[in-house]
Amino acid sequence: MLAGRKILLAIGGGIAAFKCLDLIRRLREQGAEVTPVLTRSAEEFVTPLSVSALSAQKVYRDLFNLNDEHEMGHIELSRAADLVVVAPATADLMAKMAGGHANDLVSTLLMATDKKVLIAPSMNVRMWEHAATQRNLKTLQDDGIVVVGPNEGDMACGEYGPGRMAEVPEIIDAISATLSDGPLKGHHALVTSGPTHEPIDPVRYIANRSSGGQGTAIADALIAKGAQVTFITGPASAERPKGCQIIEVTTAAEMLAATKAALPADVAIFAAAVADWHIKGDKSSKIKKTKGKTGPDLEFEENPDILKTVASMRNGRPSLVVGFAAETDNVISNGKAKRDRKGCDWIVINDVSPETGIMGGSENDVTLISDDDTEDWPRMSKRAVGERLAARIAEELNSKI
Numbered sequence: 531m532l533a534g535r536k537i538l539l540a541i542g543g544g545i546a547a548f549k550c551l552d553l554i555r556r557l558r559e560q561g562a563e564v565t566p567v568l569t570r571s572a573e574e575f576v577t578p579l580s581v582s583a584l585s586a587q588k589v590y591r592d593l594f595n596l597n598d599e600h601e602m603g604h605i606e607l608s609r610a611a612d613l614v615v616v617a618p619a620t621a622d623l624m625a626k627m628a629g630g631h632a633n634d635l636v637s638t639l640l641m642a643t644d645k646k647v648l649i650a651p652s653m654n655v656r657m658w659e660h661a662a663t664q665r666n667l668k669t670l671q672d673d674g675i676v677v678v679g680p681n682e683g684d685m686a687c688g689e690y691g692p693g694r695m696a697e698v699p700e701i702i703d704a705i706s707a708t709l710s711d712g713p714l715k716g717h718h719a720l721v722t723s724g725p726t727h728e729p730i731d732p733v734r735y736i737a738n739r740s741s742g743g744q745g746t747a748i749a750d751a752l753i754a755k756g757a758q759v760t761f762i763t764g765p766a767s768a769e770r771p772k773g774c775q776i777i778e779v780t781t782a783a784e785m786l787a788a789t790k791a792a793l794p795a796d797v798a799i800f801a802a803a804v805a806d807w808h809i810k811g812d813k814s815s816k817i818k819k820t821k822g823k824t825g826p827d828l829e830f831e832e833n834p835d836i837l838k839t840v841a842s843m844r845n846g847r848p849s850l851v852v853g854f855a856a857e858t859d860n861v862i863s864n865g866k867a868k869r870d871r872k873g874c875d876w877i878v879i880n881d882v883s884p885e886t887g888i889m890g891g892s893e894n895d896v897t898l899i900s901d902d903d904t905e906d907w908p909r910m911s912k913r914a915v916g917e918r919l920a921a922r923i924a925e926e927l928n929s930k931i
């Protein structure tokens with residue numbers, strides 16, 4: 531799939547640099563040509579010799595190396611590739627990129643390139659969550675840089691959370707999607723997915739049965755068509771899509787904040803089953819049973835409507851906003867009314883009555899309402915719904931160009 535594609539791989543100085551050895555092997559197995567560039571600190575984690583042996587290429591390390599400059603100047607090096615990949619993209623490298631620094635070979639190449647850049651961030655969870663890194667991430671995304679990962683999990687530093695570099699197959703999927711000539715190439719798609727959890731106290735929460743399966747299937751299909759996808763998911767049981775940026779959230783308020791931060795997008799698909807309410811007040815202490823009372827006094831407050839907020843934006847509204855309507859009664863008329871109420875362009879209606887087995891199951895039975903058209907799709911797998919929806923989205927976005 532990557533036969534003949536030229537990749538300039540900038541390896542940053544983080545513990546995940548060791549994964550780049552495997553990344554180089556797998557890219558070459560797919561026929562890609564990998565030219566590696568190491569930062570000074572990357573050499574603390576991987577040796578130039580092993581990188582050179584695996585890539586079967588010269589390793590570039592210095593900005594001021596007369597031999598290298600004579601053979602291939604740094605400007606030429608930055609432009610000879612089809613794609614520049616930065617893995618691991620450390621907090622420092624992201625900051626340099628966002629600030630436009632050019633004080634070593636990697637940062638200079640990144641400033642000089644006229645090619646698409648893809649980064650795979652990797653760092654400690656606190657560093658990832660730090661306001662400066664999140665600000666830099668937003669700047670880089672606004673600059674059109676494609677981001678894959680980071681994933682959530684145990685970290686080499688002993689902490690747990692988002693910050694682990696995406697796995698090699700995920701990076702390869704993202705590279706393939708970025709280089710693909712699919713109909714959604716150059717389009718940014720945002721997908722919300724899964725349930726949200728709204729805390730009642732530190733140990734209990736309000737949830738729903740959404741598995742996130744439909745959201746993952748849509749994201750996978752959009753990625754396969756070449757879209758750059760930002761996937762914002764609540765605590766879902768479904769596997770995460772591969773080859774995109776994944777943002778894990780818990781509550782509706784967090785999902786709204788993540789959605790706003792991920793804009794602009796060309797298309798936004800709201801497949802999440804967002805909880806309608808959260809519990810008001812302090813939730814820091816566990817609620818105890820009280821003698822003589824049947825239950826706790828919980829005060830509910832409505833959650834922000836993420837779909838409606840985005841669909842009614844005056845500035846920066848995605849050109850196509852797609853909502854979902856999970857209904858159990860008067861499915862079509864309720865769905866149509868929901869489309870009008872929310873202000874979205876299309877609505878995908880599904881019947882989630884328990885007898886359909888759709889909520890949490892692997893199949894879906896949907897009706898797509900777009901403008902004045904009603905398309906009743908036969909019952910099919912959630913994967914097939916994702917693919918058909920992605921194909922319709924590609925048609926629509928390309929008809930607007």
Ligand code: CTP
Nearest residue numbers: 800801802804833834835836837853854855856
């Ligand atoms: N949605 C959202 N934010 C919310 C509630 C819903 O973004 N707080 C989105 C969902 O992702 C979906 C659409 O709105 O795309 C409809 O969700 P649904 O749960 O069917 O509708 P509700 O607005 O919750 O209406 P109701 O529960 O009254 O049917």
